[in-house]
Amino acid sequence: xxxxxxxxxxxxxxxxxxxxxxxxxxxxxxxxxxxxxxxxxxxxxxxxxxxxxxxxxxxxxxxxxxxxxxxxxxxxxxxxxxxxxxxxxxxxxxxxxxxxxxxxxxxxxxxxxxxxxxxxxxxxxxxxxxxxxxxxxxxxxxxxxxxxxxxxxxxxxxxxxxxxxxxxxxxxxxxxxxxxxxxxx
Amino acid sequence: xxxxxxxxxxxxxxxxxxxxxxxxxxxxxxxxxxxxxxxxxxxxxxxxxxxxxxxxxxxxxxxxxxxxxxxxxxxxxxxxxxxxxxxxxxxxxxxxxxxxxxxxxxxxxxxxxxxxxxxxxxxxxxxxxxxxxxxxxxxxxxxxxxxxxxxxxxxxxxxxxxxxxxxxxxxxxxxxxxxxxxxxxxxxxxxxxxxxxxxxxxxxxxxxxxxxxxxxxxxxxxxxxxxxxxxxxxxxxxxxxxxxxxxxxxxxxxxxxxxxxxxxxxxxxxxx
Amino acid sequence: xxxxxxxxxxxxxxxxxxxxxxxxxxxxxxxxxxxxxxxxxxxxxxxxxxxxxxxxxxxxxxxxxxxxxxxxxxxxxxxxxxxxxxxxxxxx
Numbered sequence: 001x002x003x004x005x006x007x008x009x010x011x012x013x014x015x016x017x018x019x020x021x022x023x024x025x026x027x028x029x030x031x032x033x034x035x036x037x038x039x040x041x042x043x044x045x046x047x048x049x050x051x052x053x054x055x056x057x058x059x060x061x062x063x064x065x066x067x068x069x070x071x072x073x074x075x076x077x078x079x080x081x082x083x084x085x086x087x088x089x090x091x092x093x094x095x096x097x098x099x100x101x102x103x104x105x106x107x108x109x110x111x112x113x114x115x116x117x118x119x120x121x122x123x124x125x126x127x128x129x130x131x132x133x134x135x136x137x138x139x140x141x142x143x144x145x146x147x148x149x150x151x152x153x154x155x156x157x158x159x160x161x162x163x164x165x166x167x168x169x170x171x172x173x174x175x176x177x178x179x180x181x182x183x184x185x
Numbered sequence: 186x187x188x189x190x191x192x193x194x195x196x197x198x199x200x201x202x203x204x205x206x207x208x209x210x211x212x213x214x215x216x217x218x219x220x221x222x223x224x225x226x227x228x229x230x231x232x233x234x235x236x237x238x239x240x241x242x243x244x245x246x247x248x249x250x251x252x253x254x255x256x257x258x259x260x261x262x263x264x265x266x267x268x269x270x271x272x273x274x275x276x277x278x279x280x281x282x283x284x285x286x287x288x289x290x291x292x293x294x295x296x297x298x299x300x301x302x303x304x305x306x307x308x309x310x311x312x313x314x315x316x317x318x319x320x321x322x323x324x325x326x327x328x329x330x331x332x333x334x335x336x337x338x339x340x341x342x343x344x345x346x347x348x349x350x351x352x353x354x355x356x357x358x359x360x361x362x363x364x365x366x367x368x369x370x371x372x373x374x375x376x377x378x379x380x381x382x383x384x385x386x387x388x389x390x391x392x393x394x395x396x397x398x399x400x401x402x403x404x405x406x407x408x409x410x411x412x413x414x415x416x417x418x419x420x421x422x423x424x425x426x427x428x429x430x431x432x433x434x435x436x437x438x439x440x441x442x443x444x445x446x447x448x449x450x451x452x453x454x455x456x457x
Numbered sequence: 458x459x460x461x462x463x464x465x466x467x468x469x470x471x472x473x474x475x476x477x478x479x480x481x482x483x484x485x486x487x488x489x490x491x492x493x494x495x496x497x498x499x500x501x502x503x504x505x506x507x508x509x510x511x512x513x514x515x516x517x518x519x520x521x522x523x524x525x526x527x528x529x530x531x532x533x534x535x536x537x538x539x540x541x542x543x544x545x546x547x548x549x
Contacts, residue, residue: 025207026549027383028541033223034315041231042319045238045293050285053242054264058284061261064251206548274523373534380537383544440530443523 153177202394209390210312210383230310234296238289267291271439275446276453283449286327290320291442298382298434301389302427309382309434314375317441321375324445329367332452340452374444381437385430392426395419485546492539499532 153170156177160168212226241260248254253261267288272280297310311317332340344366345359399416507525511518 025211027206027210027544028314028379028549030313030315030318033217033221034227034313035319036221037224037228037231038316038319041228041235042289042293042316042323045235046286046289046323048235048239049242049289053239053246054285054288056246057242057257057260057264060246060253060257061264064253067251206544270519270523274520373538376541377530377534377537380540381533384537384540436526440526443527444530447527 149181227310227313230297230300234293237296238292271442271446275443276450287442287446290445291438294441295435295438301386301430309386311378312382312386314379317375317378321371325371328448328452331449335453336455378437378441385433388426392419392423481546485543489539489543493536496532496536500529503528
């Protein structure tokens with residue numbers, strides 16, 4: 001391959017034209033004022049981010065996380081509190097129930113006592129009445145018996161007189177009649 | 186095929202022609218032309234890329250932290266993403282002081298890149314070399330500072346005279362390591378972002394140019410299956426690549442941030 | 458190579474700026490085309506291995522993904538340098 005000399009000279013001529021072609025911009029090289037503005041804006045954003053913008057966001061997020069975990073703690077706290085209150089309530093209820101039972105027992109005991117007393121009094125009276133009645137019965141019986149004994153003795157003595165044909169002395173046979181009557185009664 | 190060639194040949198020369206590069210990457214100054222503070226569209230994007238995160242964070246901060254608003258949840262999820270997907274895997278333990286830097290990098294780059302698909306801007310901020318270079322040099326300065334602060338002179342010694350390679354190879358490996366860590370790193374870091382965004386920008390321009398050219402031919406009452414296919418294909422390509430570039434812009438912001446985190450992490454923790 | 462020599466022959470008949478542009482255009486095409494080969498294969502390997510890793514251990518998919526992006530970024534840099542060379546040759 002032979003390099004055409006004219007194109008080489010043309011390339012040499014390029015270097016002379018370089019000053020002319022400098023007018024077209026280089027799209028790769030940075031330009032001074034753009035570097036200036038880039039630096040200004042980026043450092044502004046960096047400073048703002050470092051000191052103004054980011055800390056409250058992170059802080060707020062951490063606070064919320066802390067509050068969440070605190071909330072979880074307080075929930076468990078209130079859980080245990082609830083259990084305590086419940087236990088206290090149960091205790092109170094138990095005490096009240098015990099008291100109630102005691103009162104009921106006492107009332108029942110009192111009622112029992114009163115009933116027993118009343119029953120006792122009534123029974124006592126009944127016994128008294130019964131003994132009075134018994135005494136009256138006894139008196140009546142003994143009176144009647146005494147009356148009956150006298151008439152029976154006379155009747156027996158009369159009968160015996162008739163049977164024996166001789167007069168039987170009442171006074172001397174009184175004991176026989178009595179023992180007979182007593183054994184019969 | 187002949188149809189297309191015919192278009193190319195007879196289309197008055199301007200049928201399919203990529204616009205001059207200065208038309209697609211250079212913008213007129215809004216004020217201060219030809220001074221060090223010349224303010225053009227790129228600088229406006231930088232300003233917006235500062236204002237948008239500031240407003241987002243301030244509004245999010247105004248919402249109560251007990252019952253966070255949707256915006257606050259969004260902002261917190263960005264911060265969480267940067268902490269858990271960028272800072273922690275890249276730096277390892279002790280990543281907390283670098284979260285503001287990485288958040289700034291990620292948001293600044295991502296918002297700058299998204300201008301590529303925003304109407305009236307249609308230009309990624311990072312398709313100009315200045316911005317990626319500044320960011321890469323900031324990261325470069327920080328990882329060197331962190332290295333010397335945490336490991337002292339041993340940081341430098343471990344790079345130029347690595348103890349884990351055979352002594353005969355140490356000068357060579359040390360030279361390569363020195364070159365790659367201190368010189369190639371910032372440039373590859375910057376060029377990775379810059380070239381990606383410039384390539385995406387030029388891809389979208391190419392499809393737009395194709396659409397305009399085919400439309401012009403159709404308007405000039407040319408017809409043909411290939412022309413119609415070319416028009417429809419360019420339209421579908423433009424729409425598809427516009428969506429693709431949104432993803433590329435965010436992934437490049439992620440890659441830039443995680444590389445920054447990896448560089449800082451390699452300075453923070455001595456190599457094993 | 459014949460393409461380049463043909464272009465040089467063609468350039469013979471053109472003036473110096475055209476010759477420079479023609480050479481630059483060819484160089485730009487080769488620069489980006491060649492620079493895309495290696496990273497293309499490399500990224501394919503990285504993503505394939507990452508998918509394998511994720512399929513074998515879905516629980517560490519997040520870590521594999523992050524590492525995959527890092528690997529892609531490092532590999533892609535070569536293609537991007539080729540792209541920058543393309544820009545430099547084509548437009549400067």
